[in-house]
C-alpha cells in the first residue's frame with residue numbers, strides 16, 4: 126500500500142512526459158465521480174464517493190448523483206453521534222471499516238470527514254460535523270482519516286474553510302477576523318492534516334474574507350501547505366469552482382465534477398497566454414497523477430464483512446448516546462415490566478440526515494421490533510405523531526395517552542422529523558414541531574414513569590424537560606441505532622457518551638444568532654471566539670446542557686491529580702495524571718476532560734478551552750490512571766502582531782472535568798519566560814459581539830457585500846426565481862436533476878434538499894456542470910437578458 130507521497134517521483138516522471146493539453150485535462154473529473162483518465166500513460170479514471178459515516182457510492186446505472194439510490198453500505202451513526210463517543214480509537218475503527226467497504230467497491234477516495242465548527246445550532250448540516258470545539262473535532266478526524274487510509278483509500282477533509290451554514294453556501298462571504306480563524310475555524314483542519322495527512326482536502330463553496338475558498342491563495346497555499354505541510358491535493362466541493370486558472374495558481378488542483386473540458390481548456394489557454402505559470406499547472410498535474418497512481422497501487426478488492434460492520438455500528442451508537450437526565454434512576458427500565466412505546470420513530474427511525482452523506486443502509490433495525498424482541502413482557506405501541514407533518518394531531522396524541530396510561534414504563538421516541546434538518550438549508554428554530562412537544566407533555570403527564578429517547582442531528586429546546594424524568598439523546602444513530610438504544614434502555618450497557626456541543630436554552634442565548642444567515646451575500650462572525658462553551662464558560666446560564674455533559678448508570682470519582690514538567694514559555698511540556706474510580710455497582714465508561722484557563726492574559730482568552738480528553742472503561746470498583754501531555758499549543762493564543770502562536774507567561778489553571786462545567790479537580794502551573802521574567806497580571810479585554818471598529822482593531826475591515834444586481838455569473842437561481850427566465854432555468858435544472866437521479870420520486874426531505882441546492886446554484890455553476898449545453902456565450906446572452914440589456918444580448922449573439 127502506498128500513499129500519494131510515496132509515488133511522488135513516479136508522478137513527476139509521468140507528468141514530464143505529458144503535453145500541456147494532457148496536463149490541463151487532469152484538472153477536472155471525467156464524470157460526476159470519476160477523475161480524468163490518461164490511458165496513454167496508464168492513469169485510470171479512479172472513482173471518489175461520499176461519506177463520511179458510510180460509503181455512498183452512486184449506482185451509475187440508476188442514479189448518477191446517488192441521492193435516491195446508492196450501493197448498499199453500512200450506515201454508521203452520523204458524525205455528531207460518533208463525536209459524542211469522544212473515542213478516537215473507535216473512530217479509527219469506523220474509518221477502517223468504511224475503508225474496507227471502499228476497497229470492495231473500487232472507490233479510491235472517501236469524501237470525508239467534515240470538520241466544520243458548529244458555530245450555530247441551526248446549521249442544517251451540523252449532524253455531519255463533529256463538534257463546536259476544534260481540538261475535539263481535529264483529534265477525532267485525524268483518527269478517522271488514519272483508519273480509512275490504513276486500507277489504502279484516500280480521504281477528503283472538508284469543507285475548507287469557514288463553511289458554517291448551508292444558506293447561500295455557494296455565494297456567501299464569511300468575514301472572520303484572523304485570530305478567530307486561527308483559533309477556532311482552522312485548528313481542526315490543522316490537527317487532521319498534521320496528524321493524518323489526508324490524501325485530499327476539499328475546499329468550501331463560500332468566500333472567506335472576500336475571496337472564494339477555491340481561489341484563496343493564503344488558505345490553500347500559505348496556510349495549508351506552507352504552515353501545516355499538507356502533502357495531498359486540494360479538490361473543489363462539487364461545483365465550487367469560480368475562476369479556474371486563478372484557482373490553479375492559488376493552490377487548487379482538482380475541479381469536481383467534470384466541467385465537460387471547458388475549464389481545462391481555459392487553464393491551457395491561460396498558460397499559453399502567460400496568465401498562469403507553467404509550474405503551477407505542472408505541480409497540479411503531479412499531485413493529481415500521484416493520487417491516481419496511489420489509488421491504482423492499492424487496488425486490493427476484499428469483500429466487506431457487513432455483519433461485523435453492523436456490530437461496530439451498534440457499538441458506536443451505544444457509545445455515542447448521551448444520557449442527558451436520569452432523575453431517581455428512572456433508567457434503566459426492567460425487561461419484565463410492561464412497556465408502552467410511543468412515537469412514530471419506533472417504526473420509521475431517523476438513522477441519518479438527508480444530503481450527500483446519505484447512505485443506503487444494508488439493514489435498518491426498527492426500534493419497535495427490537496424492543497419487542499428484547500423484553501419478556503407486553504409491549505404496546507402508538508405512533509403519537511406523523512413525522513411528515515408539523516401540525517398538531519390530537520387524535521394521535523389521545524391514542525398515545527391511552528396506551529401510555531396502561532403500561533408500567535413508557536418510552537417516547539421523539540426528536541426532529543427528517544424535514545427539519547438536512548444538507549442544503551438551515552433550521553429556523555430550535556423547537557421541535559408542536560405536535561411532538563405536545564405529545565411528550567401529554568404522555569409524561571399520563572404516565573410519569575417515562576423516558577424520552579431523542580433522534581435529532583442537533584440541539585433542540587426542551588420545554589417539557591421538567592416533566593420528564595429521563596432523556597437519552599441518541600442523535601442519528603445509524604442502521605443499528607435501535608439495538609444500541611435498547612441495550613442502553615434496559616441496562617445491558619451503561620450510557621457513556623457526552624455532548625460534543627452545547628445545548629442552549631434558546632436561540633437568544635447563542636452569540637452568533639444575530640449574525641447567522643442574516644444576509645444572502647455576507648456573514649460577519651461578530652461573536653469572534655464566543656462560540657459554544659467558549660461563550661458560556663463555567664456558568665450554566667443560558668445553557669440547557671453544557672458541552673461535555675453526559676450521565677451514566679454508575680458513578681465515577683476523580684482523585685490524585687499530579688502535575689509535572691517543564692514550564693518555560695519557549696518550550697513548555699506539562700504532564701498531568703490523575704486516577705478515576707468507578708465507585709458504583711455497574712461497569713461503565715467515563716470521559717475525562719482537561720480544560721486550560723489562562724489566568725493572567727492581556728488579550729481576551731475564553732474562560733476555558735479543551736486541551737485533552739480520554740475515555741476510560743471501568744468495571745465496578747476499578748481504578749485507572751488517566752494521563753495527558755500539554756505542549757506549547759495548549760497554552761498559546763494566536764498573536765496578530767507576530768502572526769503566530771504565542772504564550773503569555775503567567776499562571777494557567779488546569780481544570781479536570783466531567784463536563785466543561787462539572788470541574789472535579791484543578792491545579793495550576795506558572796509558565797515563565799526567562800527573557801521577560803516580570804510579567805504583571807493584566808486586565809483582559811473582553812470579547813463581545815464586535816462592531817466594525819472592534820473588528821478593525823483585529824485587522825478585519827468591512828467591505829460591502831456583493832450586490833445582487835446587476836445580475837452576473839455569480840447570480841444564484843434564488844436571486845432570479847421570480848424572473849421568467851429564472852423560472853425556465855429552474856425548471857430545466859430540475860429536469861436535469863431528475864435525469865441525473867434516475868427519474869425516481871424523491872422523499873419529501875430529499876425533495877426539499879434538492880430544491881434548496883438548485884436555488885443556491887450560481888449561473889457559473891450551471892455553465893460548468895451543464896456538460897457543454899450552457900456555453901460562456903449563452904450565459905453572457907442570458908445575463909444580458911436578465912438585466913434587460915436586450916441590445917447587448919443581440920450584439921453578443923453575433924460576437925464570437
Ligand code: BGC
Nearest residue numbers: 175176236283284362363481
Ligand atoms: C457537498 C460535499 C459532497 C459533494 C459530493 C457537495 O454538495 O457539500 O460534502 O462531498 O457534494 O456529493
